[in-house]
Amino acid sequence: MVREWDPRTASSAEIASLLDTLNAVLAADLPQDPPWRESSLREYLAEVMPGERRISWIAQEDPDADGTPGAILGQVHVLLLGNIGVLEVLVHPTVRRSGLGRDLVLRAARRVYQEGFESIGVEVVGDTPAVAFYESLGFGREYVETRSVLDLSGVDWAELAEMSIGLGAGYRVEFHPGGPPDELIEAYARAKAEIRDIEDGELRPSSYDPQRLRDSLDCLHRRGMKPYIVLALHEQTGEVAGLTEVVVPAQHPTRADQYDTIVVQDHRGYGIDRAIKARMLLELRSAEPQLTEVQTWNAQANEAMLKVNAELGYRTDRDWCEYSIDVAELVHRLDATR
Numbered sequence: 124m125v126r127e128w129d130p131r132t133a134s135s136a137e138i139a140s141l142l143d144t145l146n147a148v149l150a151a152d153l154p155q156d157p158p159w160r161e162s163s164l165r166e167y168l169a170e171v172m173p174g175e176r177r178i179s180w181i182a183q184e185d186p187d188a189d190g191t192p193g194a195i196l197g198q199v200h201v202l203l204l205g206n207i208g209v210l211e212v213l214v215h216p217t218v219r220r221s222g223l224g225r226d227l228v229l230r231a232a233r234r235v236y237q238e239g240f241e242s243i244g245v246e247v248v249g250d251t252p253a254v255a256f257y258e259s260l261g262f263g264r265e266y267v268e269t270r271s272v273l274d275l276s277g278v279d280w281a282e283l284a285e286m287s288i289g290l291g292a293g294y295r296v297e298f299h300p301g302g303p304p305d306e307l308i309e310a311y312a313r314a315k316a317e318i319r320d321i322e323d324g325e326l327r328p329s330s331y332d333p334q335r336l337r338d339s340l341d342c343l344h345r346r347g348m349k350p351y352i353v354l355a356l357h358e359q360t361g362e363v364a365g366l367t368e369v370v371v372p373a374q375h376p377t378r379a380d381q382y383d384t385i386v387v388q389d390h391r392g393y394g395i396d397r398a399i400k401a402r403m404l405l406e407l408r409s410a411e412p413q414l415t416e417v418q419t420w421n422a423q424a425n426e427a428m429l430k431v432n433a434e435l436g437y438r439t440d441r442d443w444c445e446y447s448i449d450v451a452e453l454v455h456r457l458d459a460t461r
């Protein structure tokens with residue numbers, strides 16, 4: 124049975140069952156990724172940025188004879204933002220290829236269409252069944268990034284300490300657990316605005332204005348995801364010349380996610396990228412002692428950043444693709460094949 128589902132009011136047993144399915148999916152499709160934990164999973168699924176909505180459906184087995192609710196074997200949710208719905212679908216490996224994934228997409232697509240949104244986007248992990256699945260539904264590939272993973276047990280910490288101080292004169296590097304301090308929010312947002320058209324994909328929008336940045340940090344905290352920031356300040360002007368952001372999620376606290384790293388155009392060529400990333404790893408080592416890995420996503424054309432990541436010890440992991448489709452076309456196609 125497929126039904127609309129609200130993580131805010133779901134029972135703890137449902138949250139635990141969804142976690143089991145998510146971990147079965149990870150074990151099948153991304154066996155090197157750490158399993159997820161239940162801590163803040165409800166909040167992770169429920170909390171959104173102001174102005175955004177996430178709508179979810181689950182596929183649940185029938186209850187037992189004694190009324191015990193059945194396991195959750197599939198889930199879809201769609202995040203409505205701007206004029207796009209961002210989709211995520213999961214189907215337990217034991218019930219795949221029976222049409223459940225397609226059914227779940229149809230539920231979400233119909234709602235996105237009724238709500239008047241134009242297109243649906245989805246992140247698709249390379250070398251997993253999701254590629255053939257979305258291509259069979261007519262989604263087109265828009266953008267490809269490479270995910271890389273750094274194993275912290277292989278890091279040469281002494282070398283990293285050298286890298287962290289090897290930047291040009293006139294810059295000061297600062298570490299800010301939790302997010303940039305309020306007095307730096309405006310300069311921070313200006314630095315992020317500079318690269319917005321160059322390096323970001325569509326589905327992970329960055330925050331370019333101060334209020335959106337505050338909202339985004341607040342949303343991360345509510346979802347159980349702790350942000351850490353290292354920035355390089357240009358001492359003469361007080362401008363943020365470079366920044367790097369890492370998030371440690373309560374759901375998988377041994378593997379952190381690298382978010383944006385930006386060096387503002389005028390400040391390139393002074394070793395800032397290398398220095399701020401190295402400083403971040405040094406700080407995380409003491410702030411998050413359970414951490415064993417950091418993962419990052421880069422555009423394949425971003426050779427400079429890929430080079431620095433390789434120097435830090437990141438290994439290329441796999442493609443991470445954005446696919447999209449016109450909603451009306453998707454609904455039409457799915458209805459026609461039922």
Ligand SMILES: CC(C)(COP(=O)(O)OP(=O)(O)OC[C@H]1O[C@@H](n2cnc3c(N)ncnc32)[C@H](O)[C@@H]1OP(=O)(O)O)[C@@H](O)C(=O)NCCC(=O)NCCS
Nearest residue numbers: 152212213214219220221222223224225252253255256259
């Ligand atoms: C992608 C996914 C949702 C598909 O679910 P599903 O229930 O197996 O999909 P369906 O049965 O509805 O398949 C629909 C069509 O997609 C295509 N397809 C799906 N899986 C495929 C596969 N492994 N190989 C080739 N084609 C495939 C087929 O055309 C299929 O139609 P057919 O079975 O009649 O040939 C499921 O594999 C999944 O949950 N993957 C993980 C997704 C994810 O987000 N992971 C993130 C962490 S890894």
